[in-house]
Amino acid sequence: MGLLSIFSVVWGILAIIGMAIAFIPCLGILNYLNIPFAVFGLLFSILAIILSSEKELAIVGCLLCTAAILFGIIRLVLGFGIF
Secondary structure, eight states: OOHHHHHHHHHHHHHHHHHHHHTSTTOGGGHHHHHHHHHHHHHHHHHHHHHOSOHHHHHHHHHHHHHHHHHHHHHHHHTTSOO
């Protein structure tokens, strides 16, 4: 298995966990840390898609990081954190 692909999936799972924690009331400020974390995970996932033989795992990591970014931005917009 491609180590970079596994790394991208683990990074995506951690980003989703961070996003879920940031949905708890009064913890939405964690999205300011989680969104850049998920962006770096997305970059690693794209790199894994290009370089790795295990493209399926890299695509899953890419989707998880993208979901964490989108839901984090939506959470910040609803909580008036990003205008």
